[in-house]
Amino acid sequence: MYADRERLAALTAAEARVFAAARPRSRAEWERASQHLPGGVPMLWMRKWPGPWPVYVASGSGSRFRCLDGIDHVDLCLGDTGAMSGHAPAAAVAALTAQLQRGSTFMLPTAAAARAGELLAERFGLPEWQFTLSATDANRTLVRYARQVTGRRKVLIHDFSYHGTVDETFATLDGEGRVVARRGSIGAPIPVAETTAVVQFNDVNALERELATGEIAAILIEPAMTNIGIVLPEPGYLEAVRALATAHGAILIHDETHTLSAGPGGYTAEHGLSPDAIVLGKTIAGGVPAGAFGMSAELGDRVRRSIHLEDIDVGGVGGTLAGNALSLAGIVATLGEVLVPEAWGPMVERAVQWSEGVASVIAESGAPWQVTRLGTRAEYSFRETAPRDGAEAAAADDFELQQYLHLHALNRGILMTPFHNMALMSPATTAEDIERHTSHFREAVASLYP
Numbered sequence: 282m283y284a285d286r287e288r289l290a291a292l293t294a295a296e297a298r299v300f301a302a303a304r305p306r307s308r309a310e311w312e313r314a315s316q317h318l319p320g321g322v323p324m325l326w327m328r329k330w331p332g333p334w335p336v337y338v339a340s341g342s343g344s345r346f347r348c349l350d351g352i353d354h355v356d357l358c359l360g361d362t363g364a365m366s367g368h369a370p371a372a373a374v375a376a377l378t379a380q381l382q383r384g385s386t387f388m389l390p391t392a393a394a395a396r397a398g399e400l401l402a403e404r405f406g407l408p409e410w411q412f413t414l415s416a417t418d419a420n421r422t423l424v425r426y427a428r429q430v431t432g433r434r435k436v437l438i439h440d441f442s443y444h445g446t447v448d449e450t451f452a453t454l455d456g457e458g459r460v461v462a463r464r465g466s467i468g469a470p471i472p473v474a475e476t477t478a479v480v481q482f483n484d485v486n487a488l489e490r491e492l493a494t495g496e497i498a499a500i501l502i503e504p505a506m507t508n509i510g511i512v513l514p515e516p517g518y519l520e521a522v523r524a525l526a527t528a529h530g531a532i533l534i535h536d537e538t539h540t541l542s543a544g545p546g547g548y549t550a551e552h553g554l555s556p557d558a559i560v561l562g563k564t565i566a567g568g569v570p571a572g573a574f575g576m577s578a579e580l581g582d583r584v585r586r587s588i589h590l591e592d593i594d595v596g597g598v599g600g601t602l603a604g605n606a607l608s609l610a611g612i613v614a615t616l617g618e619v620l621v622p623e624a625w626g627p628m629v630e631r632a633v634q635w636s637e638g639v640a641s642v643i644a645e646s647g648a649p650w651q652v653t654r655l656g657t658r659a660e661y662s663f664r665e666t667a668p669r670d671g672a673e674a675a676a677a678d679d680f681e682l683q684q685y686l687h688l689h690a691l692n693r694g695i696l697m698t699p700f701h702n703m704a705l706m707s708p709a710t711t712a713e714d715i716e717r718h719t720s721h722f723r724e725a726v727a728s729l730y731p
Contacts, residue, residue: 282663282679282682283663283679283681283682283729285729286681288729289681289682289685289729290681292685292689292728292729293681293684293685293688296685296688296689296692297332297333297688299692300332300333300688300691300692301332301333303350303352303692304332304334304336304348304349304350304352305350306337306348306349306350307334307335307336307337307348307349307350308333308334310337310349311334311335311337321334321335322335329699329700330687330699331684331685331687331688331691331699332688332691336348336354336691336696337349339351341356341364341368341369342367342368342369343367343368343369343707343709344356344359344367344368344707344709344710344711344714345368345714346368346696352694353694354691354694354695354696355694355695355696355714355717355718356368356696356707357635357695357696357697357698357704357705357706357710357714357718358696358697358698358699358705359705359707360563360568361563361698361699361700362538362539362541362542362563362564362705363563363564363568364568364707365541365542365564365620365657365705365707366564366567366568366615366619366620366707366708367619367707367708367709367710368568368709369568370567370615370619370708370709372567372614372615372617372618372619373566373567373568373611373614373615373618373619374567375614376567376610376611376613376614377567377569377607377610377611377614379610380393380606380607380610380611381607383606384606385605385606385607386601386602386605386606386607387605387606388601390604391606391609391610393606393609393610393612393613394412394604394609396613396617397410397412397573397609397612397613397616398410400612400613400616400617401561401573401575401612401616402575404545404546404547404550404616405537405546405547405549405550405559405561405575406546406549406550406555407556407558407559407575407576407577408575408576408577408578408581409575409576409577409578409580409581410573410574410575410576411573411574411576411604412571412572412573412603412604412608412609412612413571413572413573413574413599413600413603413604414570414571414572414600414602414603414608415445415562415563415570415571415572416444416445416536416538416560416561416562416563416572417444417445417446417447417562417572418572418600418603419560419561419562419572419573419574420444420445420447420450420501420534420536420560420574421445421447421598422574422598422599423499423501423532423534423558423560423574424436424447424449424498424499424501424534425596425597425598426532426580426584426598427498427499427531427532427534428498428499429584429587429588430532430580430583430584430587431498431499431530431531431532432498433495433496433497433498433531434475434476434496434498435476435477435478435496435497435498436449436450436476436477436478436497436498436499436500436501437477437478437479437480437488437491437492437497437499437500437501437531438450438452438477438478438479438500438501438502439479439480439481439482439502439503439506439670439671440453440454440479440480440481440482440670440671440672441453441506441508441509441670441671441672441674441675442482442501442502442503442506442508442509442671443508443509444501444503444536444560445538445562447501448469448470448473448476449473449476449477449501450477450501451463451466451469451473452473452474452476452477452479453479454479454481454672459474460473460474460477460478460479461473461474478491478494478496478497481670481671481672482506482512482514482518482669482670482671483512483514483515483518483669483670484670485518485521485522485525488500488521488522488525489525492525492526492528492529492531493529495529495530497529497531498531498532499531499532499533499534500522500526500531500532500533500534501534501536502522502533502534502535502536503535503536503537503538503539503540504519504535504537504540504547504548504549504552504554505540505543505548505655506670506671506674507539507540507655507658507703508539508700508701509671509674509675510653510660510662510668510674510677510678510701510702510703511653511654511655511658511659511660511703512653512667512668512669512670512671512673512674513653513655513667515669519552519554520554523554523555523556526557532557532558532580533556533557533558534556534557534558534559534560535547535548535549535554535556535558535559535560536560537549537559537560537561538560538561538562538563538564539658540655540656541561541564542632542655542656542657542658542705543655543656544625544656545620545621545622545624545625547559547561548655551656557576557577557579557580558574558575558576558577558580559574559575560572560573560574561573561574561575564615564620565611565612565615565616565620566608566611566612566615567611567614567615567619568611569607569608569611570608571608571609571611571612573612619708620708624708625656625657627708628656628657628706628707628708628710629656629657629706631657631706631710631711631712631714631715632654632656632657632658632659632704632706633654634712634715635659635704635706635715635718635719636652636654636659638715638716638718638719638722639652639659639661639719639722640652641719642719642722642723642726643661643726645723646726646727646729646730647730648726648729648730649663649664649665650662650663650664650665651664651665651666651667653667657705657706658703658704658705658706659703659704660701660702660703660704661702662674662677662702663677663678663679663682664676664677682729683701683702685725685729686702686722686725687699689721689724689725689728690718690721690722690725693717693720693721693724694717695717695718695721704718
């Protein structure tokens with residue numbers, strides 16, 4: 282934790298005054314919205330952004346957006362990956378506009394469905410695909426399918442992981458190693474110890490111990506952790522996960538919602554891994570809601586044989602809008618024309634540039650921080666060495682310090698991912714965008730470590 286709390290509080294207060302003076306139109310919109318929207322926002326978590334009120338957006342294009350007060354922002358958050366393709370990519374906009382004119386949802390497939398399945402199979406190596414409206418929906422469906430085909434009830438996750446609003450994943454380990462509800466879990470239906478096993482990332486022994494109970498239906502993991510900061514797998518860890526899942530009959534699910542940043546086929550394809558299922562979300566349809574999950578032929582066959590057609594519409598998975606024509610048109614355009622494999626090279630270059638800029642400032646200042654990169658995504662954390670697991674990453678968190686740095690960035694026209702010190706690159710992100718961040722970061726760190 283940053284030691285000089287008085288200095289931090291004074292710096293944050295000064296930046297809050299700058300923010301307030303520059304954003305009167307956002308304030309007016311916030312006051313208007315607050316009459317009917319709790320916190321003045323469509324989802325309460327949007328109040329976690331720093332500043333006395335949220336920034337209200339007017340428009341976005343490519344790597345930037347403009348707020349109601351006319352301030353141009355470099356967007357390194359990109360909708361927390363939802364806009365990884367950049368804002369309003371031309372190919373996706375054209376495809377989505379054309380589909381809207383033909384109709385957006387029918388409860389029937391369009392020709393885009395087959396093409397979307399082909400693109401996903403080519404990229405991620407799994408042959409069978411289904412569509413949802415979010416990665417949360419996809420994770421929830423696969424957890425149910427895993428229970429269905431294994432006859433087991435528990436899901437195994439990594440400590441401090443996040444897989445959307447899936448009840449079973451709001452679990453952590455307490456100081457005694459017991460599975461307990463994660464801090465802030467809202468309205469949990471039953472004690473999570475009844476549904477969930479939790480192990481630390483990179484801990485093969487703990488994983489083997491939990492799997493040996495014979496209770497685990499599914500292992501739901503990010504192949505590299507991103508939602509508590511970037512935590513990379515140690516050599517051999519993911520191979521051990523695969524081998525143990527096979528030995529103990531558990532379904533292995535890779536949630537690639539964020540780790541798609543590793544490469545065109547996510548971390549899975551980039552490192553030649555072989556899960557039973559893969560989950561994708563928010564990135565794949567150019568900004569409209571969409572999710573997808575892929576299954577191996579074996580898992581797909583087990584799922585089909587376990588379900589009666591008569592009951593398939595009321596079995597607890599799916600949704601009326603899942604696989605709608607608009608989402609599928611967005612998926613085909615985004616994967617086929619925007620986030621194409623050759624887009625990753627320049628995006629990785631920008632992520633390297635961002636990481637090198639951050640690392641140079643850390644070295645100059647002597648701040649006890651470090652930076653980690655995952656393909657087109659990178660993040661700095663408030664510890665001297667890269668974290669080995671979620672618990673180490675969580676222990677390094679400093680919410681007030683993070684808020685100051687994010688507010689400092691906003692006041693210089695830079696948007697970071699709100700719940701982390703993370704930056705993501707789009708095909709439209711430029712070297713100038715990155716230099717703008719490095720300049721802010723140098724100024725902010727100098728104010729903390731003069």
